[in-house]
Amino acid sequence: MNAEEIRNYVLEKNDVTESFPFGNNVLVFKTKGKIFLLLSLDEAAVSFNVKCEPEKAMELRDEYPDVITPGYHMNKKHWNTIYPLLIKKSLVLEMIDDSYNLVSQKKINLNEK
Numbered sequence: 001m002n003a004e005e006i007r008n009y010v011l012e013k014n015d016v017t018e019s020f021p022f023g024n025n026v027l028v029f030k031t032k033g034k035i036f037l038l039l040s041l042d043e044a045a046v047s048f049n050v051k052c053e054p055e056k057a058m059e060l061r062d063e064y065p066d067v068i069t070p071g072y073h074m075n076k077k078h079w080n081t082i083y084p085l086l087i088k089k090s091l092v093l094e095m096i097d098d099s100y101n102l103v104s105q106k107k108i109n110l111n112e113k
Contacts, residue, residue, distance in 0.1 A: 001084045001092050003027075003039055003046050009093065010037055013100055036103035037096060038074075047083050049074050050099035060095070 001009075010016060010029050017030050025042035028035055038049040049071045052060070057080050060068045067086045071079025084092045 001089055003041060006039060006048060006084065010096060015104070031100060031104045034103045036099045045083055046085060047081055049079050049081050050095050051078055051102050052080050052095065052098060053102070054078060
């Protein structure tokens with residue numbers, strides 16, 4: 001999948017916003033005000049970060065060590081960096097969906113500072 005295909009897929013989801021809070025090279029997607037995907041726009045190879053359950057994150061990294069790595073500039077326990085051009089589209093979409101669901105289902109504590 002290329003960057004535009006990823007962007008279009010993500011924007012079809014409910015309550016998704018996109019922005020460039022970290023400069024023009026990283027497109028950030030949020031739901032309920034929380035980040036669930038960061039898409040790098042400045043690299044020759046498309047890559048993005050998604051949130052993942054810790055155990056599943058490790059399993060994916062073990063199974064696809066060249067294309068799924070610990071999240072770049074993210075909490076390595078909960079985030080993976082994905083290079084989608086060498087992975088089946090169905091797996092890429094599954095990882096995007098999992099990240100979206102993890103973040104969108106999380107309850108927000110309004111008293112949290």
